[in-house]
Amino acid sequence: xxxxxxxxxxxxxxxxxxxxxxxxxxxxxxxxxxxxxxxxxxxxxxxxxxxxxxxxxxxxxxxxxxxxxxxxxxxxxxxxxxxxxxxxxxxxxxxxxxxxxxxxxxxxxxxxxxxxxxxxxxxxxxxxxxxxxxxxxxxxxxxxxxxxxxxxxxxxxxxxxxxxxxxxxxxxxxxxxxxxxxxxxxxxxxxxxxxxxxxxxxxxxxxxxxxxxxxxxxxxxxxxxxxxxxxxxxxxxxxxxxxxxxxxxxxxxxxxxxxxxxxxxxxxxxxxxxxxxxxxxxxxxxxxxxxxxxxxxxxxxxxxxxxxxxxxxxxxxxxxxxxxxxxxxxxxxxxxxxxxxxxxxxxxxxxxxxxxxxxxxxxxxxxxxxxxxxxxxxxxxxxxxxxxxxxxxxxxxxxxxxxxxxxxxxxxxxxxxxxxxxxxxxxxxxxxxxxxxxxxxxxxxxxxxxxxxxxxxxxxxxxxxxxxxxxxxxxxxxxxxxxxxxxxxxxxxxxxxxxxxxxxxxxxxxxxxxxxxxxxxxxxxxxxxxxxxxxxxxxxxxxxxxxxxxxxxxxxxxxxxxxxxxxxxxxxxxxxxxxxxxxxxxxxxxxxxxxxxxxxxxxxxxxxxxxxxxxxxxxxxxxxxxxxxxxxxxxxxxxxxxxxxxxxxxxxxxxxxxxxxxxxxxxxxxxxxxxxxxxxxxxxxxxxxxxxxxxxxxxxxxxxxx
Numbered sequence: 001x002x003x004x005x006x007x008x009x010x011x012x013x014x015x016x017x018x019x020x021x022x023x024x025x026x027x028x029x030x031x032x033x034x035x036x037x038x039x040x041x042x043x044x045x046x047x048x049x050x051x052x053x054x055x056x057x058x059x060x061x062x063x064x065x066x067x068x069x070x071x072x073x074x075x076x077x078x079x080x081x082x083x084x085x086x087x088x089x090x091x092x093x094x095x096x097x098x099x100x101x102x103x104x105x106x107x108x109x110x111x112x113x114x115x116x117x118x119x120x121x122x123x124x125x126x127x128x129x130x131x132x133x134x135x136x137x138x139x140x141x142x143x144x145x146x147x148x149x150x151x152x153x154x155x156x157x158x159x160x161x162x163x164x165x166x167x168x169x170x171x172x173x174x175x176x177x178x179x180x181x182x183x184x185x186x187x188x189x190x191x192x193x194x195x196x197x198x199x200x201x202x203x204x205x206x207x208x209x210x211x212x213x214x215x216x217x218x219x220x221x222x223x224x225x226x227x228x229x230x231x232x233x234x235x236x237x238x239x240x241x242x243x244x245x246x247x248x249x250x251x252x253x254x255x256x257x258x259x260x261x262x263x264x265x266x267x268x269x270x271x272x273x274x275x276x277x278x279x280x281x282x283x284x285x286x287x288x289x290x291x292x293x294x295x296x297x298x299x300x301x302x303x304x305x306x307x308x309x310x311x312x313x314x315x316x317x318x319x320x321x322x323x324x325x326x327x328x329x330x331x332x333x334x335x336x337x338x339x340x341x342x343x344x345x346x347x348x349x350x351x352x353x354x355x356x357x358x359x360x361x362x363x364x365x366x367x368x369x370x371x372x373x374x375x376x377x378x379x380x381x382x383x384x385x386x387x388x389x390x391x392x393x394x395x396x397x398x399x400x401x402x403x404x405x406x407x408x409x410x411x412x413x414x415x416x417x418x419x420x421x422x423x424x425x426x427x428x429x430x431x432x433x434x435x436x437x438x439x440x441x442x443x444x445x446x447x448x449x450x451x452x453x454x455x456x457x458x459x460x461x462x463x464x465x466x467x468x469x470x471x472x473x474x475x476x477x478x479x480x481x482x483x484x485x486x487x488x489x490x491x492x493x494x495x496x497x498x499x500x501x502x503x504x505x506x507x508x509x510x511x512x513x514x515x516x517x518x519x520x521x522x523x524x525x526x527x528x529x530x531x532x533x534x535x536x537x538x539x540x541x542x543x544x545x546x547x548x549x550x551x552x553x554x555x556x557x558x559x560x561x562x563x564x565x566x567x568x569x570x571x572x573x574x575x576x577x578x579x580x581x582x583x584x585x586x587x588x589x590x591x592x593x594x595x596x597x598x599x600x601x602x603x604x605x606x607x608x609x610x611x612x613x614x615x616x617x618x619x620x621x622x623x624x625x626x627x628x629x630x631x632x633x634x635x636x637x638x639x640x641x642x643x644x645x646x647x648x649x650x651x652x653x654x655x656x657x658x659x660x661x662x663x664x665x666x667x668x669x670x671x672x673x674x675x676x677x678x679x680x681x682x683x684x685x686x687x688x689x690x691x692x693x694x695x696x697x698x699x700x701x702x703x704x705x706x
Contacts, residue, residue, distance in 0.1 A: 003069040008076075020062040020073060021049050030697040031075050032084060032113055034091075035150040036063040037199050038689045039632075041159055043151050047087040048113070051075050059083060088119045091148045094127050095202070102146070102203045103210055109201035109691050110148065116694040129174050137185040138278040138641075139192055139208050144176040146204040153177055153196035153205050160688075162633045165190050177204070186641030191634045192279055194220065194685045201691065208278075221682050223270035223285060228601035231255040233270055233285055234683040238630060240288045241676035249296035250304065250625035252289055256600060257329045258322065258368040261351055263290025264664070265360050267449075267480070267595040276680050281645035284675050287667045294666070301624040307375065308335035313614040316341065316395040318385050321349020322596045323587025324401030325372060326603025327610075330620045332375040334611045339395075340377055343384040347372070349403050351596060353428045354450070356457050357660045389560050392582040397610045400561075400569060400578070401603065402589040404551035410445070414503025415547075423450050423548040430457050439543035443512050444468045445500055446548030447477040450593075452484065454546045455492045459657055467540050469495040469512070471520050471530065482648075486663065489653035495540075499532060503545050511541040553589045561585075566592055576609050584610055630684060643678050646671035 003016045007024055014023040022038060024031050034046040044061035051062045054072040059080060062073070074080070092114070096102075099111055114120075131144040149168075154177060157166040165188040169178040179188040196205045211219040218225035223233040232251055239248035252259040266286050274282035313336045317328045320342030328340040346352055347369040351360055372379060385391065391398045407422025409415050421437060423446070429436045442463045444455045447470025455468045468487070470477060474496040477484065488494060497517040504511045516536035521529045552567040562579035564570040569578055569585040576584045586606035587599045604620060612618035637643075649665040656663055667675055 003067055003071075005067050005069075005071040005073065007073045014067050016067060016069075018067045020051065020053075020065040020067055020071075022063075023067050024062065024073075024075065025692055028697060029075065030692075030694050031062055032116060032694070033063065034110065034113060034148065034201055035152065037152050037155075037691075039160055040152060040155040040199065043155075046091070046148075046150055048084055050080055050083060050087075052077060052080060085117060085119055088113065088117055089123055092120065094129060095148060096145055104203035104206060107213070108203060109693060112693040112695065129176070131171075131174075131176060135208070137190075139194070139275060140185065140197060141206050141208055142178075143204055143206070144178075146202045147176060148202060148204075149175060149177075150201060152199040152201065156195040156199045156688075160632055161191065161193055161195050162635045163189070163191050163193075164636060166196060186279060189636055189638055189640050191637070191640055192275070192680045193634060194680075194682065195688060198685050198688045217686065220275075220685055222273035222275060223283075223682075226269040226273045227255075228269070228595075228598045229255045229604060230601075231270075234679065234681060235625075236292065237283065237285065237288055237676045237679045238681060239625070240292055241673055241679070243673055245292050245296040246298075246300040247625040248288075248292040249298060250301035252292060253301040253305075254622050254624050255604075256597075257326055257371060258600065259289055260293035260364050261322075261360060261368055262597055262600070263287070263293050263666070264364065265351070265355055266597045269597075275682055276678060279641050279680070280643070283679050284645055284648075284667060287648060288672060288676050290666045291672045302374075304622070304624040305333070306622050307333050308616075310337070311335040311614065311616065313337065313396045314339070314394075315397045315399065315610060315614075316391050317399045317401060318388070318391070319349065319401035319403055319587070319589070320344070320347040320369075320379070320381070321401060321403045321587065321599060322351060323403070323599040323603040323606070324349070324399070325369060326600045327399055327401060327586065327606045328377045329372055329375055330604060330607040331610060332372070332377045334607065334616055334620065336396075336611070336614065338377045340372065340379050341383045341385050342379070342381045345381055347379065347381065349599075350405075353405075353431045354424065354453070355596075356427065356453050356460075357431065358456070358460065358656065358663045359453070361662055386559065388583055389580060392580060396582070396614055398583045399606055399610060400583065400585040400589060401587045401599075401606070402553050402555060402569070402585075404553050404588040404593045406552045406554045406567075407547055408550040408552060409547055410500065410549060412500060412502060414505060414509070417503055417505050417509050418507070419505070419509030419544050420503060421544065421546045423454050423546060424551050426454055426546055427457060430461060436461065437544075438463060438546075439509075441465045441542040442467070442544045442546065443540060443542040444546045444548050445512070446470055447472050447479060447496065448548065449479045449483055450551075451548035452479050452487050452492075454548050456483075456487055456490060458544075458546070459490050459492060460660055462658070463544075465542075466492045467495060467542065468492055469498040469500070469514060469540075471497070471499065471517060471528070473497045473517075473520070476520075486650070486653070490657050491653075499530060501537065504539065509543055509545050511539050512545060513537060513539050551588075551593045555589070568592060576606050630681070630687065632684060632687060634681070634684075637677075640678075643674075645678070646675040 001016045002013050012027050031049050033049040035043050042063040044064040049062045050059040052074040129145050134142040154166045158164040236248040236251035268286040270285045271282040276283050315331050315336050315338050317324045317340045328338045332338045348365040351365050407424040442458045444451050455466050498514045501513040516533040518531040518533045562570040569589045576586050578585050586602040608618040
């Protein structure tokens with residue numbers, strides 16, 4: 001039901017019962033306010049929003065008045081102006097005057113009010129509260145010297161989130177906001193949702209990490225920002241917490257075509273940057289994604305999947321790895337006729353011929369590769385292409401997603417001896433079940449995930465003694481920690497901080513000579529600067545050496561394309577266009593060997609660019625699950641900050657050394673929803689109504705057009 005009221009001579013029709021402050025603000029009439037926030041119950045304590053109402057004696061806080069029929073309101077008068085000024089001066093008397101050095105300078109609501117009202121605290125006796133800044137909590141800083149006791153944080157914690165760990169405490173004559181017995185937030189069962197910092201109008205409660213308004217979302221939802229495909233992690237983790245696996249998987253499929261593969265082998269940068277990790281341990285995001293992919297039927301995302309009408313355009317994708325498969329999949333959904341040509345017998349690229357099957361079972365790769373058939377991609381396997389220009393004459397666009405399938409042999413003494421193998425050849429041969437040429441005593445040179453794949457594969461193929469050596473110190477090794485730990489469980493000996501001096505042997509490999517590394521850095525030109533320990537030279541005996549120090553694209557200058565560093569395919573700056581019109585390139589072939597999730601992101605980028613070139617919009621976005629407003633109410637959970645990360649279920653080392661059966665089973669059924677419940681739900685921060693300040697309104701009190 002609506003009522004008609006008058007504010008400053010303007011007649012307004014507003015919902016009956018709406019408070020007058022909101023009625024004014026929503027109709028473009030600015031009234032100063034500080035303790036009011038539209039998402040929180042009102043206190044009326046700041047006395048800045050006072051107005052005069054016909055028929056009422058004195059002034060009234062507009063946030064506490066409800067609109068009723070015929071009400072006439074004046075928002076400014078000499079008396080109102082004087083009383084507001086006094087209220088602000090009283091607030092400022094206990095507030096530091098160091099605006100220019102405050103971390104919230106330029107983003108502080110109190111500062112904007114001071115500017116609007118032209119007020120200072122010079123008439124009042126200033127006092128110093130003397131509180132020490134508390135930076136002992138994860139994620140948040142409490143600086144109660146800046147507090148103006150607006151109470152927003154307390155109401156946000158209690159009324160909005162239902163957590164209720166913030167309260168008013170007293171120290172001598174000063175009231176401040178704290179926790180019961182001034183416990184640390186983790187011990188007080190804080191949910192670390194950030195609502196308190198979001199509604200704080202000063203720099204009292206603020207984020208430990210500073211950011212600009214442009215950086216805010218990426219900083220506060222780092223899981224989504226650091227995912228190369230920008231998967232909506234908070235959304236699908238929340239659905240997983242509720243046991244809604246179909247919806248969770250559909251959200252993943254909005255950005256990722258192969259979630260079950262990625263649920264096993266994704267490099268999970270989302271977890272490395274998860275804000276929960278600042279509290280204790282990051283959420284096991286990859287395993288939640290895997291569980292959803294394995295336990296949902298997939299009906300929802302398939303039912304809602306878009307497929308645009310045929311465009312009549314023909315595209316050829318060369319390379320059936322994750323980048324090429326992704327591009328082919330989305331190009332077909334955009335309505336183009338797509339042919340994918342793959343040199344090997346099956347699709348998957350490094351997922352099928354590089355990553356060992358104990359990490360990524362081939363049946364999983366085949367299952368998700370079949371999605372390409374579902375969208376109409378014509379797949380030609382066992383088809384190696386060398387004349388790319390000929391393809392460009394046949395198709396409207398050609399995309400080269402060749403990957404990096406050629407290992408790198410370091411130019412060192414003995415590198416050409418029999419018994420020296422290359423990572424890519426070794427892993428491919430092992431995957432295809434052909435003879436690798438490996439002996440019984442193996443040394444792997446390299447410290448990344450591929451090096452550990454080689455070492456652990458050698459163990460499963462029967463090597464009796466396996467060493468892995470790399471230049472990096474143990475804490476700087478680039479392999480995932482789980483890879484390192486599982487390799488050690490399998491008896492692989494790891495030698496960090498080692499130089500590779502020479503491969504020994506008169507006729508074939510007999511060992512490798514090493515030196516210990518004292519320091520290892522890079523200069524400004526990215527050249528290695530290595531300081532060796534004196535008299536540290538030593539030899540490890542072996543009959544096989546596997547180089548795992550990098551990979552290159554198998555392409556020659558005769559292909560007619562401009563090539564870049566490391567035999568990569570050169571593309572135009574800010575584009576994926578090669579030197580030949582109509583031919584594009586993406587993935588490892590452009591930027592060097594990286595991860596599966598980065599390859600998927602590259603395939604998405606290539607799709608957008610090619611689609612636009614062929615007359616499409618380039619928009620490959622999809623909404624495959626219902627979009628719902630998340631519940632703002634979190635509730636209090638005892639011990640929330642101390643909840644430990646649920647571990648993966650991993651096969652015992654003694655049962656995995658001589659076979660390629662899956663090592664990890666992901667999260668146990670009873671643990672996955674609990675793990676999802678550890679999420680801080682950082683995205684809830686962005687459902688809070690942003691502040692409305694006077695500069696949003698023009699000089700006549702009307703809301704400025706944005």
